[in-house]
Amino acid sequence: MHDHDSCIRAALSHAESHCAREGVQLTPVRRRVLEILLEEHRALGAYEILDRLRDEGLGGQPPVVYRALDFLIRAGLVHRIETLNAFAACAHAGEGHVPVFLICRQCRHVIETPAPAGGQLERAAEGAGFAIETTVREAEGLCADCRTAA
Amino acid sequence: MHDHDSCIRAALSHAESHCAREGVQLTPVRRRVLEILLEEHRALGAYEILDRLRDEGLGGQPPVVYRALDFLIRAGLVHRIETLNAFAACAHAGEGHVPVFLICRQCRHVIETPAPAGGQLERAAEGAGFAIETTVREAEGLCADCRTAA
DNA sequence: GGTGTTCTGTTATAATATAACTCATCCAGG
DNA sequence: CCTGGATGAGTTATATTATAACAGAACACC
Numbered sequence: 001m002h003d004h005d006s007c008i009r010a011a012l013s014h015a016e017s018h019c020a021r022e023g024v025q026l027t028p029v030r031r032r033v034l035e036i037l038l039e040e041h042r043a044l045g046a047y048e049i050l051d052r053l054r055d056e057g058l059g060g061q062p063p064v065v066y067r068a069l070d071f072l073i074r075a076g077l078v079h080r081i082e083t084l085n086a087f088a089a090c091a092h093a094g095e096g097h098v099p100v101f102l103i104c105r106q107c108r109h110v111i112e113t114p115a116p117a118g119g120q121l122e123r124a125a126e127g128a129g130f131a132i133e134t135t136v137r138e139a140e141g142l143c144a145d146c147r148t149a150a
Numbered sequence: 151m152h153d154h155d156s157c158i159r160a161a162l163s164h165a166e167s168h169c170a171r172e173g174v175q176l177t178p179v180r181r182r183v184l185e186i187l188l189e190e191h192r193a194l195g196a197y198e199i200l201d202r203l204r205d206e207g208l209g210g211q212p213p214v215v216y217r218a219l220d221f222l223i224r225a226g227l228v229h230r231i232e233t234l235n236a237f238a239a240c241a242h243a244g245e246g247h248v249p250v251f252l253i254c255r256q257c258r259h260v261i262e263t264p265a266p267a268g269g270q271l272e273r274a275a276e277g278a279g280f281a282i283e284t285t286v287r288e289a290e291g292l293c294a295d296c297r298t299a300a
Numbered sequence: 301g302g303t304g305t306t307c308t309g310t311t312a313t314a315a316t317a318t319a320a321c322t323c324a325t326c327c328a329g330g
Numbered sequence: 331c332c333t334g335g336a337t338g339a340g341t342t343a344t345a346t347t348a349t350a351a352c353a354g355a356a357c358a359c360c
Contacts, residue, residue, distance in 0.1 A: 124252060136233055
């Protein structure tokens with residue numbers, strides 16, 4: 001069990017200083033999208049996020065959410081989970097990591113573990129003369145809690 | 151440059167013997183979907199495949215393609231490329247591999263390299279008590295040919 | 301010759317994502 | 331000031347990807 005409140009505060013304060021440093025704006029919509037993802041601590045679909053924003057009177061249409069997510073992803077504050085077509089707040093913002101995701105198919109919680117570069121993907125690419133730009137490493141299965149519950 | 155015809159023939163004959171062994175049917179639609187993917191040697195979207203089928207008078211609606219793809223994926227003859235929401239014929243059918251994909255963002259060719267199990271994903275999962283069921287390892291970038299061309 | 305199973309056909313719709321254009325805001329340079 | 335560029339948000343419409351649900355054909359087995 002981790003201290004969720006302080007983890008959210010830390011992530012938000014990292015986001016703020018990151019944006020200040022880069023000279024980009026953490027606008028209300030962008031900030032709120034990040035907060036929603038941090039509060040949930042799991043992967044949310046774009047339209048789930050949109051529903052929340054609507055409830056709060058912020059941005060009522062899909063492009064608003066997708067733009068905010070684009071921004072947050074470019075800033076390294078949010079990751080896209082390809083397996084789920086969903087999005088999760090980065091759990092290791094600013095640590096310069098290669099993200100590896102363990103996705104529970106039951107509770108949809110996403111465990112992000114920072115990994116060193118130089119895994120199979122990099123070795124495979126080197127052998128093929130392939131220039132990697134982005135990588136995706138995701139596993140789907142059952143998390144420890146859901147295994148215990150079962 | 152590889153011998154594409156013989157590679158297609160080999161893959162089809164593997165598919166046939168696999169289906170015979172498992173007692174499942176490689177029906178015309180399923181076979182044709184596999185052939186289309188083998189001929190292209192790159193990732194195709196479900197609707198691109200559907201268009202081809204339609205041209206040939208086979209299965210005119212999305213579920214037909216998605217069902218064929220489900221079958222082929224379950225049989226290990228086709229892989230889903232999550233990054234692209236697309237599908238590619240397996241280049242190493244029957245070799246019992248953990249697929250790793252290098253996806254060229256320019257020509258959309260997919261290089262599939264067979265990797266041993268036991269990479270970062272497995273190590274991360276072990277540490278977290280997470281039971282892996284499926285894994286995704288994909289890299290996007292530029293292939294050797296497109297790099298040379300640029 | 302029915303009966304169960306497997307596969308296909310079809311209609312409809314859900315879920316995810318983006319194009320294209322408008323308007324508001326802000327702020328730097330004149 | 332005020333103006334012109336840049337940035338971000340609002341909005342409409344639509345593209346793309348995927349599935350639910352049910353009807354019918356084919357075949358295999360008893």
